[in-house]
Amino acid sequence: MPETITLPRAGTPRPLLRLARWIAAAALVAAPAAGHAQSAAPIKIGILNDQGGVYSSITGQGSVAAARLAIEDAGGTILGRPVELVFADHQHKPDLGATIAREWYDVQGVDAIFDIYSSGVSLAVQRIAEDKNKIVVVSMASSGLIGGKQCSPNGMQWANDGYAVSNLTVRGSSGATPNSWFFITVDYTAGHSIEADASRMIRAAGGTVAGAVRFPIGTPDFSSFLLRAQASGAKNIGFIGGGTDLINSVKQADEFGIRAAGQRYVPFSMTTVDIAAVGNQVAAGMPVVLSYYWGENEATQRWAERFRQATGRLPTDPQANVYSAVLHYLKSVQAAGTRDTAAVLQRMRATPVEDVFTRGARIRADGRLMRELIYAEAKPAGEMRNADDLLRIVSRVPGEQAFIPPQESECALLRR
Known part of the structure; x- marks a missing residue:
């Protein structure tokens, strides 16, 4: 909504009149700039997983590195907005994971959360994503409830499941x-x-x-x-x-x-x-x-070497799936022309998933990516x-x- 400027009344002393006119002119110049800054707010994604526990070597910082590679391959900016990444350790505690997700969605402006690798935490975050009309993509979790009885239009599963x-x-x-x-x-x-x-x-x-x-x-x-x-x-x-x-x-x-x-x-x-x-x-x-093994072909080997240069080790299947999911999400935001959740979800489901190890996979109505295993x-x-x-x-x-x-x-x- 345009900002309203109140001009001084007749009889106002000239110095004050000049000052008022200067303030009014500055406000009119600043308003478009402020609107532009607001429109260029970053697209934020979150990696929520085990950062220091028994599964940290399978997900952990490697998933963060994989997401960064996806951001790099998407060009680093989408719709003129920078893509930012946050990450946290859920410690396999659903309450903690839910608290982090709420804070990310409500306060930090996170648009989508990825990875998780914990069924209990995945179920908790998926409920919050639906309540907040946001997106969650689980790389790998075993509970049949996630895509079954407690499935959600806002949740997806990218790699294998139980x-x-x-x-x-x-x-x-x-x-x-x-x-x-x-x-x-x-x-x-x-x-x-x-x-x-x-x-x-x-x-x-x-x-x-x-x-x-x-x-x-x-x-x-x-x-x-x-x-x-x-x-x-x-x-x-x-x-x-x-x-x-x-x-x-x-x-x-x-x-x-x-x-x-x-x-x-x-x-x-x-x-x-x-x-x-x-x-x-x-x-x-x-x-x-x-679903991903670096020794499968030249493309999977090249991506593995990029990952190894970034982390000092080869990627796991869940980490590769974080890359795949983040890249598909960012491509979908670009294609939708908006970060609006409904439009992005529609584009993600309508577009086949294509990357270094995925060919023509589509997302089923229950959120399951129907990929080859x-x-x-x-x-x-x-x-x-x-x-x-x-x-x-x-x-x-x-x-x-x-x-x-x-x-x-x-x-x-x-x-x-």
């Missing part, structure tokens, strides 16, 4: 033969969700679940859990957890001689970081479900060509075969 990990891991590890399983599962929402999905798929294929135990996040000693798994006699021991928990369990399972005794140790959330930490001699044959296994040490040659790609699975079918989902958005 259903897809269970689906590909159970099929890849069991093959065509029904097998028996025992689960060692982290005691929080994501772990429970994966165990439930995997157990259902195992039984549907004619297999059995001999039992399960739960452990708290940050467990240093898995001896008692491994002893129970061994005693079950199950063919496969499924470990559901990640980060340092996964690394510790894999090392201890090797010390217990589980593989040597004929049981297969099957982590459900193994990453390249974990393989590098335990070594391919120990990890050989263990499954990995991912890779089922891979850690290479035996003797087959590695170099220290970075960690995986053998076994198969590529289209999104329609990897993710939950619409008819099985509880998301109301898929019924509209």
Whole structure:
């Protein structure tokens, strides 16, 4: 709204009259400048994840670096506005994550939040994003509630989820033969969700679940859990957890001689970081479900080298997906010609996702990016060509075969 200027009345002394006219002229000049400054307010995005805990090496500062690469590739400015980045540690506490999200959306003017990598925090932030009419894009989280019963028009999931990990891991590890399983599962929402999905798929294929135990996040000693798994006699021991928990369990399972005794140790959330930490001699044959692997082709290798120059290490799948999601968001803002949430969401859904490792993927009504997934296994040490040659790609699975079918989902958005 134009600013109103009040002129002095007749009879005002000349010095004051000149001063009043100068102030009025200055105000008229300043008003457009102020309007221009307001229109050039930055487009702000936030990276909310584990910055110092068990999953920090998988997400953490690497996700921040990946987002910066996306901003760089988008040109650094969108619609004449600079793109700014903020980040914070949610410490896997939904209340803390929710508080940060509210402050970012309400006070700092953040338009979209990315990454998270925690089901409990993702659910809390997704509710806030819908309340505030903002955007949240989860790189990777396992709970079926995020894109299911508690799905939101303001939320998206970019990489794999618990259903897809269970689906590909159970099929890849069991093959065509029904097998028996025992689960060692982290005691929080994501772990429970994966165990439930995997157990259902195992039984549907004619297999059995001999039992399960739960452990708290940050467990240093898995001896008692491994002893129970061994005693079950199950063919496969499924470990559901990640980060340092996964690394510790894999090392201890090797010390217990589980593989040597004929049981297969099957982590459900193994990453390249974990393989590098335990070594391919120990990890050989263990499954990995991912959408980005640097060794796939020249484009993925070039991007990995850019990331390594920025961080000193190679990217993980979640970090690459942060890059992909941020880049698609910024392209969509540019194409929409506005930062308005509804217009940007519409453009994100209408436009196929294209980047260094994504081809023609589209966002489904429940927010799920229907991308191709890779089922891979850690290479035996003797087959590695170099220290970075960690995986053998076994198969590529289209999104329609990897993710939950619409008819099985509880998301109301898929019924509209």
